[in-house]
Amino acid sequence: DVKVTQSSRYLVKRTGEKVFLECVQDMDHENMFWYRQDPGLGLRLIYFSYDVKMKEKGDIPEGYSVSREKKERFSLILESASTNQTSMYLCASSYPRSNQPQHFGDGTRLSIL
Amino acid sequence: AQSVTQPDIHITVSEGASLELRCNYSYGATPYLFWYVQSPGQGLQLLLKYFSGDTLVQGIKGFEAEFKRSQSSFNLRKPSVHWSDAAEYFCSLGSGAGSYQLTFGKGTKLSVIP
Numbered sequence: 001d002v003k004v005t006q007s008s009r010y011l012v013k014r015t016g017e018k019v020f021l022e023c024v025q026d027m028d029h030e031n032m033f034w035y036r037q038d039p040g041l042g043l044r045l046i047y048f049s050y051d052v053k054m055k056e057k058g059d060i061p062e063g064y065s066v067s068r069e070k071k072e073r074f075s076l077i078l079e080s081a082s083t084n085q086t087s088m089y090l091c092a093s094s095y096p097r098s099n100q101p102q103h104f105g106d107g108t109r110l111s112i113l
Numbered sequence: 114a115q116s117v118t119q120p121d122i123h124i125t126v127s128e129g130a131s132l133e134l135r136c137n138y139s140y141g142a143t144p145y146l147f148w149y150v151q152s153p154g155q156g157l158q159l160l161l162k163y164f165s166g167d168t169l170v171q172g173i174k175g176f177e178a179e180f181k182r183s184q185s186s187f188n189l190r191k192p193s194v195h196w197s198d199a200a201e202y203f204c205s206l207g208s209g210a211g212s213y214q215l216t217f218g219k220g221t222k223l224s225v226i227p
Contacts, residue, residue, distance in 0.1 A: 043203065058214065090157065106156050
């Protein structure tokens with residue numbers, strides 16, 4: 001069965017910290033995504049990666065960076081966490097013929113204090 | 114600019130009743146449309162998608178959606194709802210088959226009464 005695993009379900013960090021959110025997929029998918037989900041705003045794309053070391057900015061990349069050193073792993077990095085980055089973060093993947101997200105992880109609820 | 118509107122924030126139906134969730138879009142060309150479902154505490158799951166061809170699309174879990182260009186709509190339907198269908202449903206719009214940028218609606222939360 002398809003599996004996208006996010007390393008933490010809940011995470012609490014402090015303002016100014018560097019935060020790493022990890023995502024691993026076991027389907028050999030080329031495409032991976034990071035979204036944030038906020039009440040009333042829906043899902044917004046932060047970054048998209050279509051291959052190892054390849055990335056594209058989404059709608060809201062400011063304050064974030066990503067790393068894709070291996071095909072199965074896609075990391076989201078908050079360079080200097082701020083309170084407005086408190087949110088639910090969702091990772092997703094899809095196979096090459098489909099550039100739209102198909103399989104999502106269960107999410108990481110991140111709180112920045 | 115493209116946009117997706119889900120007019121209903123919350124819908125409650127009885128188990129066994131039929132369901133229709135509304136989705137309207139705004140886009141100047143041929144849209145690529147998707148429905149996702151998010152169960153409580155989980156990520157999203159793709160229910161179905163429309164790229165072209167037959168305007169009635171079948172998905173997983175017994176759902177279907179109908180694309181109506183004249184009404185700029187892509188409504189999701191199910192003939193008989195089960196308690197396990199209680200979740201939040203998201204309609205989304207892409208600008209092309211190769212586009213990774215999807216515009217999501219704000220979601221409709223479905224509650225099911227036994």
